Amino acid sequence: MSRAFVSVRDLRVSFGRGARLIHAVDGVSFDVAEGEVFGLVGESGCGKSTILRALSGLNPDWSGEATIAGRPVARTRDPAMARTVQMVFQDPYGSLHPKHTVETALMEPVRIHGLGDGPRRIERVLTEVGLSPAFRYRYPHQLSGGQRQRVAIARALILEPRVLLLDEPTSALDVSVQAEILNLLSDIRRTENLTYILVSHDFGVIAHMCDRVAVMNHGVILEELTVEALMQGRMRHAYTRELYEASAGYTRRLERSGEEADVAA
Template structure:
């Protein structure tokens, strides 16, 4: 479904150049859920932004659904690929009602029948009709993220790119959103790429994952390998130790993988 080969992304030029992603290659099969894990600045979100066309400045090869992608994307691309962002407090327009937010993609893609589609999209994410005429500030964080997911799903895409979809939410709400995303993938045979810094979230959501550090992949794992705590690269092992909680003696052994 998605093939990425030798993806390289830099920002800036000359002395200020930042080489954010170096030689990233990955293949994601249809109906698979693939996780990208890493600490801040490791380039995981940058990969996602290049995939969905938000960043045009890359070299390498991106093939999505059999089609070679150029930095510029056609409108039909967005019917296939949609993205859900990290912060539902920032990704919804504060002066638009939920109804307006959901009607816009339908209008852009001239799908028609907006009324039915909006109702359907809302009920798919577990919100009832009453939410249509609310503004984002009248919703809780979890409800906002559901609206953001509904906005992505209203075009019936095949691929969903998820950039830390639950890191701005409380754990109780996170559980609801993760359950929702897992159910939707099953129902609609969606393909996910999920970016997260939380190994537990990735273990809960993904079949396979890549661990990134400083723009390159240090290790690719299956969910099973992550569960049985058998990663081989020391960086991944350190991440695993860190995600187990506070342990004074383990911390002194931490190495900087800069």
């Protein structure tokens, strides 16, 4: 890990004060190489999204050290960092401004950074996420969930970042659309040589996308393992096994009910 592209050391985030102090993230360290997809998995409330919010600069109250692309992550928002790290949010229904057209939403980062050539950039990212230019003047309420998430990805890409933070990018979408978005994200990563940090509670998504995965519980990383090790069941921690089997069991049950439906049909 000498050429870590993203490096996090002893990251701590806490909320509240006094007796109600909660350590949401309690000393987390990990490294991500350039071009790698690193997964953070765990149940709700284990602190995985909080890590992303700290790394992105949305939550300034954290301690520890983090560097991305060789630059320390500042506590305050930093315009240069905006062009290195971008984020895709969980809920595409809440991440697009309801009063802004796709064009306005995509133009905003270009304007903020005073970059020229807005229309060409918009056309490029729209093509990249597989939306036709006809979507440019639509409002979010005229788009489906999958289309909205594509716009959100396009917005994250328009500043040409090196790292994308993905906060459960498919969990709010229909099952039929989830695979489309995941494949899109994989394709984009390959063509743009991006580094992803993907947060999910779904082992299916993790297995599909990631190279390595860290399993979190109560604000700490229990273990870090490769996806191969995960698939072969070579986890060291009982909690990981439990979580993995719960998720796999759920998938199997889904498959079985699908087969039954086929038989019935």
